[in-house]
Amino acid sequence: MKNIFIIADDSTNNYLCELIIKSISPKATITSYTCPVHALENITASSIETHTTILLDLNMPEMSGWQFMEQFEMKQKKCSIYILTASVNPMGKENTFKYPMFKGFLTKPLSIENMKYIFELKNKQELLCE
16 A cells, blocks of 8 residues: 655645545555644654655745755655655755655646656566565
8 A cells, every 4th residue: 555645835735636646546545744843743653664655845834845854864764755846946956866765856736647657666666675
């Protein structure tokens, strides 16, 4: 089963992401957060598996996506993080590659094609690990 966390301060964006994900993978477990601080606390307290995916907004109050990744990396959890961004060319792009859990950028609004691509990649990776 796929575990997906959506972390963005826009609840409408989160709802749209959930609808898109459920249309592709109805059995996926999806949890949305509008507060990155709460997300960090709850996600790091739960058992994260390698097939867990996080969709992370960069520009949020309280904690940016960059700060979230920095804190999350210290918890030594293994998962895939995709950054949700409204910009085609996000600033600080070079910083993302220092985080091993970073897998790519997704432009807002999230598209069905992007999620299908992620699920196909995840399925291939899981087959290689078996």
